[in-house]
Amino acid sequence: MPAVATTTPQSLSRAATAKVPGTRLMGRVEPYLYVLPAAVFVVAFLLYPMVLTVIRSFTHDDGITTPTFAGFDNFINLFLDPHFIASLQNTFIWTIAAVVLPVTLGLAFAITINGVRWSTFFKSVIYLPATISAAAVGILFSFIFGYDNGALNSLLNIFGVHNVRWLFESPINTYSMIGAYTWQSTGLNMMLFLVGLQGLPQEPIEAAKLDGCTGFGLIWRIILPMMMPYVVIATLLAVVNGFKVFDQIWVMTQGGPGRSSETLAVTMYREGFIMFNQGYSAAIAVIIALAALIFSYFYLRSVLDQEKQI
Amino acid sequence: MTSLAAPAAAGDWQQPGIVRRNLGLVAAAILAIFWIAPIVILSLNAFKTPNEFLMTSNLAWPASFNIFANIQHAWAKGLSGGFINSLIYGIVGSVGAVILASFAAYGIVRLKLPQGLFWFLLIYSGTIWPFQMYLIPLFNAYLQTGIYDSKLGMILFYITICIPFCTFVMRGFFLTVPWEIQEAAYVDGANSWTVFWKIMFPMARAPIILLSLIQFTWIWNDLLFGLVLSKSPGVRPVMVALVGMQGVYGAQDAPSVIAATLICSAPTLLLFLFLQRYFVRGLTLGVSGGR
16 A cells, blocks of 8 residues: 555645745635545545444434434443344354455465466456455355255265255354355455565575475465565455455345344344334444454554555 | 566466476466356356256256346346446446545645645545444435435445545555646646646546546445435446345346346456456555455
8 A cells, every 4th residue: 555644745845835826815725626525525425424323323213203312222232132242243253254264265376376377367267256246246156055956055966965055044154155255355365465475585485495495395484474464464454344244145145044144234234224223223333333443453554564664 | 566467487486397387287277267167157057047947956057048038037127227327326436536536636735735634534534434334324314305216316425435545546646746747837827727637637547547447346346335325226226236136036037137147247347357457556556456
Protein backbone atom coordinates (compact mmCIF):
# COMPACT_ATOMS: atom_id res chain seq x y z
CA MET A 1 0.00 0.00 0.00
CA PRO A 2 1.45 3.38 -0.92
CA ALA A 3 2.47 5.40 2.09
CA VAL A 4 -0.71 6.54 3.78
CA ALA A 5 0.65 9.21 6.04
CA THR A 6 3.17 11.06 3.88
CA THR A 7 2.55 14.80 3.81
CA THR A 8 3.50 17.00 0.88
CA PRO A 9 6.68 19.05 1.12
CA GLN A 10 5.77 22.35 2.72
CA SER A 11 8.30 24.45 0.80
CA LEU A 12 6.75 23.43 -2.50
CA SER A 13 3.25 24.04 -1.24
CA ARG A 14 3.84 27.75 -0.61
CA ALA A 15 5.40 28.23 -3.99
CA ALA A 16 2.40 26.60 -5.61
CA THR A 17 -0.31 28.54 -3.78
CA ALA A 18 1.41 31.81 -4.55
CA LYS A 19 1.02 31.13 -8.24
CA VAL A 20 -2.70 30.40 -8.11
CA PRO A 21 -4.33 33.07 -10.25
CA GLY A 22 -7.65 34.84 -9.73
CA THR A 23 -8.93 36.75 -6.76
CA ARG A 24 -7.60 35.85 -3.32
CA LEU A 25 -11.03 34.88 -2.08
CA MET A 26 -11.59 32.54 -5.01
CA GLY A 27 -8.16 31.02 -4.45
CA ARG A 28 -9.09 30.27 -0.87
CA VAL A 29 -12.55 28.87 -1.56
CA GLU A 30 -11.59 26.91 -4.64
CA PRO A 31 -9.99 23.80 -3.05
CA TYR A 32 -13.10 23.30 -0.94
CA LEU A 33 -15.30 23.22 -4.03
CA TYR A 34 -13.30 20.23 -5.30
CA VAL A 35 -13.31 18.34 -2.03
CA LEU A 36 -16.84 19.03 -0.84
CA PRO A 37 -18.85 16.79 -3.24
CA ALA A 38 -16.91 13.66 -2.24
CA ALA A 39 -16.94 14.64 1.43
CA VAL A 40 -20.69 15.35 1.40
CA PHE A 41 -21.44 11.99 -0.22
CA VAL A 42 -19.29 10.09 2.27
CA VAL A 43 -20.67 11.91 5.29
CA ALA A 44 -24.31 11.64 4.18
CA PHE A 45 -24.32 8.00 3.08
CA LEU A 46 -21.64 6.43 5.28
CA LEU A 47 -20.45 8.39 8.31
CA TYR A 48 -23.82 9.81 9.39
CA PRO A 49 -25.52 6.38 9.16
CA MET A 50 -22.58 4.96 11.09
CA VAL A 51 -23.22 7.41 13.95
CA LEU A 52 -26.95 6.66 13.83
CA THR A 53 -26.22 2.94 14.15
CA VAL A 54 -24.14 3.54 17.26
CA ILE A 55 -26.95 5.64 18.78
CA ARG A 56 -29.59 3.11 17.78
CA SER A 57 -27.66 0.29 19.43
CA PHE A 58 -28.46 1.95 22.76
CA THR A 59 -32.21 2.04 22.12
CA HIS A 60 -35.14 -0.33 22.07
CA ASP A 61 -36.27 -0.01 18.47
CA ASP A 62 -38.63 -2.28 16.56
CA GLY A 63 -38.71 -0.01 13.49
CA ILE A 64 -42.33 1.00 14.10
CA THR A 65 -42.86 2.58 17.52
CA THR A 66 -40.73 5.46 18.81
CA PRO A 67 -37.36 4.18 20.05
CA THR A 68 -36.68 4.43 23.75
CA PHE A 69 -33.32 4.67 25.48
CA ALA A 70 -32.10 1.25 26.57
CA GLY A 71 -28.62 1.78 27.94
CA PHE A 72 -26.59 -1.39 27.52
CA ASP A 73 -29.69 -3.62 27.45
CA ASN A 74 -29.17 -4.74 23.85
CA PHE A 75 -25.57 -5.71 24.46
CA ILE A 76 -26.42 -7.58 27.66
CA ASN A 77 -29.32 -9.38 25.98
CA LEU A 78 -27.08 -10.40 23.11
CA PHE A 79 -24.83 -12.37 25.38
CA LEU A 80 -27.85 -14.06 26.97
CA ASP A 81 -29.24 -14.99 23.53
CA PRO A 82 -28.34 -18.58 22.50
CA HIS A 83 -28.74 -17.62 18.82
CA PHE A 84 -26.15 -14.90 19.22
CA ILE A 85 -23.76 -17.17 21.10
CA ALA A 86 -24.08 -19.82 18.37
CA SER A 87 -23.53 -17.13 15.76
CA LEU A 88 -20.45 -15.94 17.62
CA GLN A 89 -19.08 -19.49 17.68
CA ASN A 90 -19.68 -19.92 13.95
CA THR A 91 -18.00 -16.59 13.27
CA PHE A 92 -15.03 -17.79 15.27
CA ILE A 93 -14.83 -21.03 13.27
CA TRP A 94 -15.19 -19.07 10.03
CA THR A 95 -12.46 -16.62 10.95
CA ILE A 96 -9.98 -19.31 11.93
CA ALA A 97 -10.69 -21.52 8.92
CA ALA A 98 -10.90 -18.62 6.48
CA VAL A 99 -7.43 -17.66 7.60
CA VAL A 100 -5.73 -21.02 7.83
CA LEU A 101 -6.99 -22.62 4.60
CA PRO A 102 -6.71 -19.86 1.96
CA VAL A 103 -3.45 -18.50 3.35
CA THR A 104 -1.74 -21.90 3.65
CA LEU A 105 -3.00 -23.07 0.28
CA GLY A 106 -2.18 -19.72 -1.28
CA LEU A 107 1.40 -19.97 -0.08
CA ALA A 108 1.73 -23.60 -1.18
CA PHE A 109 0.28 -22.79 -4.61
CA ALA A 110 2.55 -19.77 -5.00
CA ILE A 111 5.65 -21.84 -4.24
CA THR A 112 4.48 -24.59 -6.61
CA ILE A 113 3.64 -22.27 -9.48
CA ASN A 114 6.44 -19.74 -9.13
CA GLY A 115 8.96 -20.21 -11.95
CA VAL A 116 7.15 -23.14 -13.57
CA ARG A 117 6.64 -22.99 -17.32
CA TRP A 118 3.27 -21.41 -18.31
CA SER A 119 3.00 -20.01 -14.78
CA THR A 120 0.98 -17.02 -16.05
CA PHE A 121 -1.69 -19.44 -17.26
CA PHE A 122 -1.78 -21.38 -13.99
CA LYS A 123 -1.95 -18.16 -12.01
CA SER A 124 -4.99 -17.02 -13.99
CA VAL A 125 -6.76 -20.34 -13.46
CA ILE A 126 -6.28 -20.31 -9.69
CA TYR A 127 -7.22 -16.64 -9.49
CA LEU A 128 -10.31 -17.05 -11.68
CA PRO A 129 -12.78 -17.80 -8.83
CA ALA A 130 -11.77 -14.52 -7.19
CA THR A 131 -13.15 -12.58 -10.15
CA ILE A 132 -16.70 -13.86 -9.81
CA SER A 133 -19.05 -12.81 -7.05
CA ALA A 134 -19.41 -14.54 -3.70
CA ALA A 135 -23.11 -14.95 -4.50
CA ALA A 136 -22.32 -16.79 -7.74
CA VAL A 137 -19.81 -19.00 -5.92
CA GLY A 138 -22.51 -19.77 -3.37
CA ILE A 139 -24.95 -20.85 -6.07
CA LEU A 140 -22.37 -22.92 -7.94
CA PHE A 141 -21.37 -24.75 -4.79
CA SER A 142 -24.98 -25.29 -3.74
CA PHE A 143 -25.15 -27.53 -6.82
CA ILE A 144 -21.75 -29.12 -6.20
CA PHE A 145 -22.92 -29.97 -2.67
CA GLY A 146 -26.34 -31.15 -3.90
CA TYR A 147 -27.68 -34.16 -2.00
CA ASP A 148 -29.12 -36.50 -4.64
CA ASN A 149 -26.95 -36.01 -7.69
CA GLY A 150 -24.50 -33.27 -6.73
CA ALA A 151 -20.99 -33.62 -8.13
CA LEU A 152 -19.34 -34.21 -4.78
CA ASN A 153 -21.73 -36.93 -3.63
CA SER A 154 -21.58 -38.58 -7.07
CA LEU A 155 -17.81 -38.65 -6.81
CA LEU A 156 -17.92 -40.11 -3.31
CA ASN A 157 -20.43 -42.76 -4.45
CA ILE A 158 -17.77 -44.12 -6.77
CA PHE A 159 -15.68 -44.83 -3.69
CA GLY A 160 -18.63 -46.39 -1.90
CA VAL A 161 -19.40 -43.44 0.37
CA HIS A 162 -23.09 -42.77 0.91
CA ASN A 163 -24.61 -39.40 0.18
CA VAL A 164 -23.69 -36.69 2.66
CA ARG A 165 -26.04 -33.86 3.60
CA TRP A 166 -23.40 -31.17 2.99
CA LEU A 167 -25.65 -28.15 3.46
CA PHE A 168 -28.59 -29.35 5.54
CA GLU A 169 -26.89 -30.32 8.77
CA SER A 170 -24.96 -28.31 11.28
CA PRO A 171 -22.00 -28.08 11.76
CA ILE A 172 -21.00 -29.79 8.51
CA ASN A 173 -22.69 -27.07 6.44
CA THR A 174 -20.36 -24.47 7.92
CA TYR A 175 -17.37 -26.56 6.82
CA SER A 176 -18.87 -27.02 3.35
CA MET A 177 -19.33 -23.28 2.99
CA ILE A 178 -15.80 -22.65 4.20
CA GLY A 179 -14.66 -25.04 1.47
CA ALA A 180 -16.42 -22.93 -1.16
CA TYR A 181 -14.96 -19.79 0.40
CA THR A 182 -11.48 -21.30 0.27
CA TRP A 183 -11.93 -22.11 -3.40
CA GLN A 184 -12.68 -18.48 -4.05
CA SER A 185 -10.16 -16.71 -1.86
CA THR A 186 -7.02 -18.82 -2.29
CA GLY A 187 -6.20 -17.04 -5.56
CA LEU A 188 -5.89 -13.63 -3.95
CA ASN A 189 -3.49 -14.97 -1.33
CA MET A 190 -1.48 -16.77 -3.98
CA MET A 191 -1.11 -13.52 -5.94
CA LEU A 192 0.14 -11.75 -2.82
CA PHE A 193 2.68 -14.46 -2.13
CA LEU A 194 3.86 -14.52 -5.75
CA VAL A 195 4.60 -10.80 -5.45
CA GLY A 196 6.54 -11.62 -2.30
CA LEU A 197 8.45 -14.52 -3.86
CA GLN A 198 9.56 -12.41 -6.82
CA GLY A 199 10.89 -9.74 -4.52
CA LEU A 200 13.03 -12.07 -2.41
CA PRO A 201 16.76 -11.33 -2.41
CA GLN A 202 18.63 -14.02 -4.33
CA GLU A 203 21.91 -14.00 -2.34
CA PRO A 204 20.79 -16.01 0.73
CA ILE A 205 19.07 -18.52 -1.54
CA GLU A 206 22.16 -18.99 -3.68
CA ALA A 207 24.32 -19.30 -0.56
CA ALA A 208 22.03 -21.94 0.91
CA LYS A 209 22.07 -23.90 -2.32
CA LEU A 210 25.88 -23.85 -2.35
CA ASP A 211 25.74 -25.32 1.14
CA GLY A 212 23.62 -28.16 -0.22
CA CYS A 213 20.22 -27.00 0.95
CA THR A 214 17.59 -27.74 -1.72
CA GLY A 215 13.97 -28.79 -2.17
CA PHE A 216 11.81 -28.76 0.93
CA GLY A 217 14.74 -27.92 3.17
CA LEU A 218 15.35 -24.78 1.15
CA ILE A 219 11.69 -23.83 1.25
CA TRP A 220 11.29 -24.56 4.95
CA ARG A 221 14.52 -23.03 6.26
CA ILE A 222 15.21 -20.17 3.86
CA ILE A 223 12.15 -19.19 1.79
CA LEU A 224 9.44 -19.37 4.46
CA PRO A 225 11.27 -17.27 7.05
CA MET A 226 11.90 -14.61 4.43
CA MET A 227 8.22 -14.71 3.45
CA MET A 228 6.99 -14.10 7.00
CA PRO A 229 6.11 -10.41 6.51
CA TYR A 230 3.81 -11.41 3.64
CA VAL A 231 2.30 -14.22 5.67
CA VAL A 232 1.46 -11.75 8.43
CA ILE A 233 -0.22 -9.33 6.01
CA ALA A 234 -2.15 -12.08 4.23
CA THR A 235 -3.27 -13.52 7.56
CA LEU A 236 -4.57 -10.24 8.92
CA LEU A 237 -6.29 -9.43 5.65
CA ALA A 238 -7.92 -12.86 5.74
CA VAL A 239 -9.11 -12.25 9.31
CA VAL A 240 -10.72 -8.95 8.32
CA ASN A 241 -12.46 -10.57 5.35
CA GLY A 242 -13.36 -13.92 6.90
CA PHE A 243 -14.93 -12.20 9.87
CA LYS A 244 -17.45 -10.36 7.70
CA VAL A 245 -18.61 -13.10 5.32
CA PHE A 246 -22.26 -12.68 4.43
CA ASP A 247 -23.11 -13.27 0.76
CA GLN A 248 -22.05 -16.88 0.56
CA ILE A 249 -23.86 -17.96 3.72
CA TRP A 250 -26.99 -16.07 2.74
CA VAL A 251 -27.04 -17.81 -0.63
CA MET A 252 -26.13 -21.33 0.50
CA THR A 253 -28.04 -21.84 3.77
CA GLN A 254 -29.56 -18.47 4.76
CA GLY A 255 -28.01 -19.27 8.13
CA GLY A 256 -30.10 -22.44 8.44
CA PRO A 257 -31.29 -25.04 9.09
CA GLY A 258 -33.03 -23.05 11.80
CA ARG A 259 -30.40 -20.50 12.64
CA SER A 260 -27.58 -22.97 13.11
CA SER A 261 -25.09 -21.73 10.53
CA GLU A 262 -25.45 -17.99 11.04
CA THR A 263 -22.44 -15.75 11.51
CA LEU A 264 -22.58 -12.26 13.03
CA ALA A 265 -23.14 -10.59 9.65
CA VAL A 266 -26.08 -12.92 8.90
CA THR A 267 -27.55 -12.59 12.40
CA MET A 268 -27.37 -8.80 12.07
CA TYR A 269 -29.23 -8.92 8.76
CA ARG A 270 -31.87 -11.32 10.04
CA GLU A 271 -32.55 -9.35 13.23
CA GLY A 272 -32.61 -6.02 11.38
CA PHE A 273 -34.42 -6.78 8.14
CA ILE A 274 -36.48 -9.89 8.73
CA MET A 275 -37.41 -9.66 12.41
CA PHE A 276 -37.13 -5.83 12.55
CA ASN A 277 -35.38 -5.73 15.91
CA GLN A 278 -33.49 -2.67 14.77
CA GLY A 279 -31.93 -1.68 18.09
CA TYR A 280 -30.78 -5.22 18.72
CA SER A 281 -29.48 -5.53 15.18
CA ALA A 282 -27.58 -2.24 15.51
CA ALA A 283 -25.89 -3.59 18.64
CA ILE A 284 -24.62 -6.58 16.62
CA ALA A 285 -23.34 -4.17 13.96
CA VAL A 286 -21.43 -2.25 16.62
CA ILE A 287 -19.84 -5.46 17.90
CA ILE A 288 -18.79 -6.38 14.34
CA ALA A 289 -17.36 -2.89 13.89
CA LEU A 290 -15.38 -3.04 17.12
CA ALA A 291 -13.82 -6.37 16.16
CA ALA A 292 -13.13 -5.15 12.62
CA LEU A 293 -11.47 -2.00 13.96
CA ILE A 294 -9.12 -4.05 16.13
CA PHE A 295 -8.19 -6.36 13.25
CA SER A 296 -7.78 -3.42 10.85
CA TYR A 297 -5.49 -1.65 13.29
CA PHE A 298 -3.08 -4.59 13.38
CA TYR A 299 -3.38 -5.03 9.63
CA LEU A 300 -2.56 -1.41 8.84
CA ARG A 301 0.29 -1.39 11.34
CA SER A 302 1.96 -4.42 9.77
CA VAL A 303 1.44 -3.02 6.26
CA LEU A 304 3.04 0.27 7.27
CA ASP A 305 5.95 -1.54 8.97
CA GLN A 306 6.43 -3.47 5.76
CA GLU A 307 6.48 -0.22 3.76
CA LYS A 308 9.23 1.13 5.97
CA GLN A 309 11.37 -1.94 5.40
CA ILE A 310 11.04 -1.70 1.64
CA MET B 1 7.69 -3.88 -6.65
CA THR B 2 8.42 -6.24 -9.51
CA SER B 3 5.59 -7.00 -11.87
CA LEU B 4 4.07 -10.45 -11.83
CA ALA B 5 4.40 -10.57 -15.58
CA ALA B 6 8.08 -11.52 -15.39
CA PRO B 7 8.10 -14.77 -13.47
CA ALA B 8 10.84 -16.84 -15.05
CA ALA B 9 14.03 -15.39 -13.63
CA ALA B 10 13.04 -15.18 -10.01
CA GLY B 11 11.91 -18.79 -9.72
CA ASP B 12 15.16 -20.37 -10.81
CA TRP B 13 16.17 -21.30 -7.30
CA GLN B 14 13.37 -23.78 -7.04
CA GLN B 15 14.07 -26.18 -9.86
CA PRO B 16 17.67 -27.32 -10.07
CA GLY B 17 17.25 -30.10 -12.60
CA ILE B 18 15.10 -31.00 -15.57
CA VAL B 19 13.24 -33.69 -13.59
CA ARG B 20 12.29 -31.31 -10.86
CA ARG B 21 11.27 -28.65 -13.36
CA ASN B 22 8.78 -31.04 -14.91
CA LEU B 23 7.67 -32.21 -11.49
CA GLY B 24 6.71 -28.62 -10.70
CA LEU B 25 4.88 -28.35 -14.01
CA VAL B 26 2.89 -31.52 -13.31
CA ALA B 27 2.02 -30.35 -9.80
CA ALA B 28 0.88 -26.96 -11.12
CA ALA B 29 -1.20 -28.63 -13.84
CA ILE B 30 -2.90 -30.92 -11.32
CA LEU B 31 -3.71 -27.94 -9.11
CA ALA B 32 -5.14 -26.01 -12.05
CA ILE B 33 -7.31 -28.91 -13.21
CA PHE B 34 -8.57 -29.51 -9.69
CA TRP B 35 -9.32 -25.81 -9.23
CA ILE B 36 -11.16 -25.32 -12.50
CA ALA B 37 -13.16 -28.57 -12.16
CA PRO B 38 -16.21 -27.09 -10.36
CA ILE B 39 -16.73 -24.51 -13.11
CA VAL B 40 -16.24 -27.07 -15.88
CA ILE B 41 -18.61 -29.60 -14.30
CA LEU B 42 -21.34 -27.02 -13.77
CA SER B 43 -20.87 -25.56 -17.24
CA LEU B 44 -21.58 -29.02 -18.62
CA ASN B 45 -24.75 -29.18 -16.56
CA ALA B 46 -25.94 -25.96 -18.11
CA PHE B 47 -26.38 -27.96 -21.34
CA LYS B 48 -28.86 -30.40 -19.81
CA THR B 49 -32.64 -30.21 -19.83
CA PRO B 50 -34.25 -29.74 -16.39
CA ASN B 51 -35.42 -33.36 -16.47
CA GLU B 52 -32.05 -34.75 -17.45
CA PHE B 53 -30.45 -32.74 -14.65
CA LEU B 54 -32.77 -34.32 -12.09
CA MET B 55 -32.40 -37.86 -13.42
CA THR B 56 -28.63 -38.05 -13.91
CA SER B 57 -25.58 -37.39 -11.79
CA ASN B 58 -24.02 -33.95 -12.16
CA LEU B 59 -20.86 -35.73 -13.23
CA ALA B 60 -22.59 -37.34 -16.20
CA TRP B 61 -21.82 -35.97 -19.65
CA PRO B 62 -24.85 -34.02 -20.99
CA ALA B 63 -26.98 -36.04 -23.41
CA SER B 64 -29.00 -33.06 -24.62
CA PHE B 65 -27.94 -29.69 -26.00
CA ASN B 66 -30.37 -27.43 -24.22
CA ILE B 67 -28.00 -24.56 -23.44
CA PHE B 68 -29.72 -21.95 -25.60
CA ALA B 69 -33.15 -22.72 -24.22
CA ASN B 70 -31.71 -22.54 -20.70
CA ILE B 71 -30.10 -19.16 -21.37
CA GLN B 72 -33.39 -17.96 -22.82
CA HIS B 73 -35.28 -19.13 -19.72
CA ALA B 74 -32.76 -17.52 -17.42
CA TRP B 75 -32.91 -14.26 -19.32
CA ALA B 76 -36.72 -14.22 -19.38
CA LYS B 77 -37.14 -15.27 -15.74
CA GLY B 78 -35.76 -12.04 -14.34
CA LEU B 79 -32.08 -11.95 -15.22
CA SER B 80 -32.47 -9.43 -18.05
CA GLY B 81 -33.62 -6.60 -15.77
CA GLY B 82 -30.92 -7.17 -13.18
CA PHE B 83 -28.23 -7.49 -15.82
CA ILE B 84 -29.05 -4.15 -17.40
CA ASN B 85 -29.56 -2.44 -14.03
CA SER B 86 -26.16 -3.57 -12.81
CA LEU B 87 -24.54 -2.50 -16.07
CA ILE B 88 -25.89 1.00 -15.41
CA TYR B 89 -24.93 0.94 -11.72
CA GLY B 90 -21.46 -0.40 -12.47
CA ILE B 91 -20.64 2.14 -15.17
CA VAL B 92 -22.27 5.24 -13.62
CA GLY B 93 -21.16 4.27 -10.11
CA SER B 94 -17.52 3.62 -10.93
CA VAL B 95 -17.09 6.59 -13.27
CA GLY B 96 -18.94 8.92 -10.90
CA ALA B 97 -16.86 7.80 -7.94
CA VAL B 98 -13.58 8.09 -9.83
CA ILE B 99 -14.40 11.66 -10.96
CA LEU B 100 -15.56 12.86 -7.54
CA ALA B 101 -12.60 11.17 -5.85
CA SER B 102 -10.21 12.73 -8.37
CA PHE B 103 -11.70 16.16 -7.64
CA ALA B 104 -11.22 15.60 -3.92
CA ALA B 105 -7.66 14.32 -4.27
CA TYR B 106 -6.84 17.20 -6.64
CA GLY B 107 -8.22 19.73 -4.16
CA ILE B 108 -6.37 18.17 -1.24
CA VAL B 109 -3.00 17.59 -2.89
CA ARG B 110 -2.67 20.00 -5.80
CA LEU B 111 -4.65 22.98 -4.51
CA LYS B 112 -3.26 22.67 -0.99
CA LEU B 113 -6.53 22.54 0.87
CA PRO B 114 -5.89 23.74 4.45
CA GLN B 115 -5.95 20.77 6.84
CA GLY B 116 -5.85 18.54 3.79
CA LEU B 117 -4.92 15.48 5.83
CA PHE B 118 -8.05 15.88 7.95
CA TRP B 119 -10.27 16.04 4.87
CA PHE B 120 -8.52 13.05 3.36
CA LEU B 121 -8.96 10.98 6.52
CA LEU B 122 -12.61 12.06 6.72
CA ILE B 123 -13.26 10.65 3.25
CA TYR B 124 -10.98 7.64 3.65
CA SER B 125 -12.60 6.64 6.96
CA GLY B 126 -15.50 5.35 4.84
CA THR B 127 -13.45 2.20 4.19
CA ILE B 128 -12.88 1.35 7.84
CA TRP B 129 -16.40 0.51 8.94
CA PRO B 130 -18.00 -2.82 8.17
CA PHE B 131 -21.04 -2.52 5.92
CA GLN B 132 -23.35 -3.59 8.74
CA MET B 133 -22.84 -0.18 10.31
CA TYR B 134 -24.62 1.54 7.41
CA LEU B 135 -27.52 -0.79 6.67
CA ILE B 136 -30.35 0.11 9.05
CA PRO B 137 -30.09 3.94 8.93
CA LEU B 138 -29.68 3.82 5.14
CA PHE B 139 -32.74 1.63 4.77
CA ASN B 140 -34.81 3.92 7.00
CA ALA B 141 -33.58 7.09 5.34
CA TYR B 142 -34.19 5.67 1.88
CA LEU B 143 -37.77 4.82 2.87
CA GLN B 144 -38.38 8.29 4.30
CA THR B 145 -36.94 10.19 1.36
CA GLY B 146 -38.64 7.98 -1.21
CA ILE B 147 -35.45 6.83 -2.93
CA TYR B 148 -35.85 3.29 -1.58
CA ASP B 149 -36.14 0.86 -4.49
CA SER B 150 -35.16 3.48 -7.07
CA LYS B 151 -32.32 3.53 -9.60
CA LEU B 152 -31.28 6.95 -8.32
CA GLY B 153 -30.93 5.65 -4.77
CA MET B 154 -28.82 2.71 -5.90
CA ILE B 155 -26.53 4.89 -8.03
CA LEU B 156 -26.03 7.46 -5.25
CA PHE B 157 -25.04 4.73 -2.84
CA TYR B 158 -22.73 2.89 -5.21
CA ILE B 159 -20.94 6.14 -6.08
CA THR B 160 -20.44 6.85 -2.39
CA ILE B 161 -19.20 3.43 -1.37
CA CYS B 162 -16.51 3.61 -4.07
CA ILE B 163 -15.28 7.14 -3.27
CA PRO B 164 -12.99 6.46 -0.26
CA PHE B 165 -10.75 3.88 -1.93
CA CYS B 166 -10.59 5.93 -5.15
CA THR B 167 -9.61 9.03 -3.18
CA PHE B 168 -6.88 7.03 -1.50
CA VAL B 169 -5.41 5.90 -4.81
CA MET B 170 -5.82 9.24 -6.61
CA ARG B 171 -4.21 11.09 -3.73
CA GLY B 172 -1.24 8.75 -3.95
CA PHE B 173 -1.04 9.46 -7.68
CA PHE B 174 -1.32 13.24 -7.45
CA LEU B 175 1.47 13.31 -4.87
CA THR B 176 3.83 11.97 -7.54
CA VAL B 177 3.01 14.54 -10.27
CA PRO B 178 5.81 17.13 -10.62
CA TRP B 179 4.87 20.67 -9.55
CA GLU B 180 6.56 22.37 -12.50
CA ILE B 181 3.80 21.21 -14.85
CA GLN B 182 1.10 22.88 -12.79
CA GLU B 183 3.08 26.08 -12.33
CA ALA B 184 3.86 26.32 -16.03
CA ALA B 185 0.16 25.99 -16.80
CA TYR B 186 -0.72 28.77 -14.36
CA VAL B 187 1.93 31.02 -15.91
CA ASP B 188 0.19 30.40 -19.23
CA GLY B 189 -3.02 31.66 -17.66
CA ALA B 190 -4.82 28.36 -17.07
CA ASN B 191 -7.16 28.05 -14.08
CA SER B 192 -7.52 25.10 -11.76
CA TRP B 193 -10.45 23.67 -13.74
CA THR B 194 -8.53 23.52 -17.02
CA VAL B 195 -5.42 22.23 -15.27
CA PHE B 196 -7.52 19.40 -13.86
CA TRP B 197 -9.19 18.37 -17.11
CA LYS B 198 -6.39 19.16 -19.56
CA ILE B 199 -3.33 18.06 -17.56
CA MET B 200 -4.07 16.02 -14.43
CA PHE B 201 -6.90 13.83 -15.67
CA PRO B 202 -5.10 12.69 -18.85
CA MET B 203 -1.92 12.04 -16.86
CA ALA B 204 -3.84 9.86 -14.41
CA ARG B 205 -5.17 7.58 -17.13
CA ALA B 206 -3.58 4.40 -15.77
CA PRO B 207 -4.88 4.65 -12.18
CA ILE B 208 -8.26 5.85 -13.46
CA ILE B 209 -8.71 2.83 -15.72
CA LEU B 210 -7.57 0.52 -12.95
CA LEU B 211 -9.92 2.06 -10.39
CA SER B 212 -12.89 2.00 -12.74
CA LEU B 213 -12.30 -1.71 -13.33
CA ILE B 214 -11.99 -2.55 -9.64
CA GLN B 215 -15.05 -0.51 -8.71
CA PHE B 216 -17.16 -1.82 -11.60
CA THR B 217 -16.33 -5.35 -10.47
CA TRP B 218 -17.22 -4.52 -6.89
CA ILE B 219 -20.57 -2.96 -7.79
CA TRP B 220 -21.40 -5.80 -10.17
CA ASN B 221 -20.69 -8.40 -7.49
CA ASP B 222 -22.55 -6.63 -4.68
CA LEU B 223 -25.41 -8.54 -3.09
CA LEU B 224 -25.89 -7.04 0.39
CA PHE B 225 -26.79 -3.45 -0.51
CA GLY B 226 -28.97 -4.63 -3.37
CA LEU B 227 -30.91 -6.77 -0.88
CA VAL B 228 -31.34 -3.91 1.56
CA LEU B 229 -32.01 -0.95 -0.74
CA SER B 230 -34.10 -2.46 -3.54
CA LYS B 231 -36.79 -5.04 -4.19
CA SER B 232 -38.52 -4.62 -7.56
CA PRO B 233 -37.21 -6.32 -10.73
CA GLY B 234 -36.80 -2.94 -12.43
CA VAL B 235 -34.34 -1.72 -9.81
CA ARG B 236 -32.62 -4.66 -8.14
CA PRO B 237 -29.04 -5.40 -9.23
CA VAL B 238 -27.98 -8.55 -11.01
CA MET B 239 -26.80 -10.58 -8.00
CA VAL B 240 -30.08 -10.03 -6.17
CA ALA B 241 -31.97 -11.13 -9.29
CA LEU B 242 -29.74 -14.20 -9.57
CA VAL B 243 -30.16 -15.23 -5.94
CA GLY B 244 -33.91 -14.67 -6.22
CA MET B 245 -33.98 -16.90 -9.26
CA GLN B 246 -32.14 -19.66 -7.42
CA GLY B 247 -34.66 -19.47 -4.61
CA VAL B 248 -37.61 -19.85 -6.97
CA TYR B 249 -36.31 -22.12 -9.75
CA GLY B 250 -33.26 -23.75 -8.14
CA ALA B 251 -35.01 -27.07 -7.62
CA GLN B 252 -37.17 -27.47 -10.73
CA ASP B 253 -35.05 -25.79 -13.40
CA ALA B 254 -31.46 -26.06 -12.19
CA PRO B 255 -29.79 -25.86 -15.64
CA SER B 256 -31.32 -22.42 -16.22
CA VAL B 257 -30.07 -21.22 -12.84
CA ILE B 258 -26.58 -22.54 -13.61
CA ALA B 259 -26.68 -20.85 -17.00
CA ALA B 260 -27.79 -17.64 -15.28
CA THR B 261 -24.90 -17.89 -12.82
CA LEU B 262 -22.41 -18.30 -15.65
CA ILE B 263 -23.89 -15.35 -17.54
CA CYS B 264 -23.68 -13.16 -14.42
CA SER B 265 -20.08 -14.16 -13.85
CA ALA B 266 -19.03 -13.55 -17.44
CA PRO B 267 -18.58 -9.73 -17.40
CA THR B 268 -16.19 -9.58 -14.44
CA LEU B 269 -14.42 -12.73 -15.57
CA LEU B 270 -13.85 -11.33 -19.06
CA LEU B 271 -12.73 -8.00 -17.63
CA PHE B 272 -10.14 -9.87 -15.61
CA LEU B 273 -8.92 -12.00 -18.52
CA PHE B 274 -8.56 -9.08 -20.92
CA LEU B 275 -7.08 -6.65 -18.43
CA GLN B 276 -5.16 -9.00 -16.14
CA ARG B 277 -2.14 -6.78 -16.10
CA TYR B 278 -4.11 -3.88 -14.63
CA PHE B 279 -5.68 -6.11 -12.00
CA VAL B 280 -2.36 -7.48 -10.89
CA ARG B 281 -0.98 -3.96 -10.62
CA GLY B 282 -4.02 -3.15 -8.51
CA LEU B 283 -3.08 -5.90 -6.10
CA THR B 284 0.33 -4.48 -5.42
CA LEU B 285 -1.11 -1.00 -5.15
CA GLY B 286 -4.02 -1.57 -2.88
CA VAL B 287 -3.27 -4.96 -1.29
CA SER B 288 -6.94 -5.02 -0.31
CA GLY B 289 -7.56 -5.54 -4.03
CA GLY B 290 -10.96 -3.98 -3.73
CA ARG B 291 -12.90 -1.11 -2.39
